[in-house]
Amino acid sequence: MSENSSSATAKISTYLTMIVLIVLALSMVALISSVNLFVGGNEVAALYLLILGLIAMALSLYVMI
Numbered sequence: 343m344s345e346n347s348s349s350a351t352a353k354i355s356t357y358l359t360m361i362v363l364i365v366l367a368l369s370m371v372a373l374i375s376s377v378n379l380f381v382g383g384n385e386v387a388a389l390y391l392l393i394l395g396l397i398a399m400a401l402s403l404y405v406m407i
Contacts, residue, residue: 359406362402363402365398365401366398366399366403366406368398369394369395369396369398369399369402370395370399372391372392372394373391373392373399376389376392376395380392
């Protein structure tokens with residue numbers, strides 16, 4: 343019985359790690375898009391993406407550590 347619960351815990355940990363890595367990758371995409379929008383002259387959308395990217399990156403790094 344304890345073997346089943348330990349394998350379930352390992353699966354949840356793997357899924358959580360994958361979700362965190364996906365969020366980290368999406369936050370980097372948001373930061374790059376923010377820079378492109380800022381250079382293009384759309385400062386409002388760039389600011390929103392910058393805030394979103396920084397918050398997502400901070401939370402995903404917090405969960406990883």
